[in-house]
Amino acid sequence: MWSIIRSIAITFTHAFRKRETKDYPEKAPFLPARYRARIILTRDPDGKERCVACNLCAVACPTDCISLQATEDETGRRYPAFFRINFARCIYCGYCEEACPTNAIQLTPDFEMAEYHRPNLVYEKEHLLISGPGKYHDYNFYTQAGIEIGGKKKGEGPNEEPTTDVHDLLY
Numbered sequence: 596m597w598s599i600i601r602s603i604a605i606t607f608t609h610a611f612r613k614r615e616t617k618d619y620p621e622k623a624p625f626l627p628a629r630y631r632a633r634i635i636l637t638r639d640p641d642g643k644e645r646c647v648a649c650n651l652c653a654v655a656c657p658t659d660c661i662s663l664q665a666t667e668d669e670t671g672r673r674y675p676a677f678f679r680i681n682f683a684r685c686i687y688c689g690y691c692e693e694a695c696p697t698n699a700i701q702l703t704p705d706f707e708m709a710e711y712h713r714p715n716l717v718y719e720k721e722h723l724l725i726s727g728p729g730k731y732h733d734y735n736f737y738t739q740a741g742i743e744i745g746g747k748k749k750g751e752g753p754n755e756e757p758t759t760d761v762h763d764l765l766y
Contacts (some may be wrong), residue, residue: 604630631687632706634680635718636699637729644724645736648675652691652700660684661691678720684714697736701729 626638639645644670648665660683692698710716726733 609625624732626704626706629760630704630706631689631692632692633703633708634675634682634685634687634718634723635701635703635725635729636723637731638727639640639697639724639735640728640733641735642726643672644674645697645728646675646678646695647673647697647736648678649673649696651694651696655690655694657688657690658684658686675720678723680723681717682708683716698729698731698734701731704731 605746637645646663648663650663650665653659653661660681664677665673667673680760687702688703692702708716716765
């Protein structure tokens with residue numbers, strides 16, 4: 596008998612509380628500053644794809660939702676022939692963004708990607724590639740990779756250690 600009275604009392608008190616319903620479509624929800632959601636592929640300042648198809652993002656992904664295949668153009672620049680992300684498996688951990696040496700893959704706060712059919716959550720390169728540079732506007736991998744600093748040799752920079760000859764370690 597006591598449990599029935601208690602249940603009715605709890606129901607009665609909850610009937611007059613403030614509702615927990617969010618006005619989502621009318622009001623945008625609060626998102627933290629570092630919220631991670633939709634993955635995009637960006638372009639460098641020259642307008643070319645930043646992705647060099649190094650496959651580091653696919654290796655870093657714990658759910659194995661990224662697949663790509665590398666190819667080269669006539670100048671020798673590598674790019675992905677196809678780049679595919681299965682958002683049904685993606686957990687939005689951000690490891691792919693951290694692993695990318697060219698800042699080509701970035702996570703945005705766009706979370707509105709609901710679909711009724713699971714195959715629609717597989718995004719191809721055409722769906723992921725945007726026209727701009729994303730978060731890193733001035734970074735261009737091909738102009739910054741492999742450039743010597745001020746004519747100094749390897750290991751002579753202010754914060755570098757001198758190079759080690761591997762043959763000296765064998766004896």
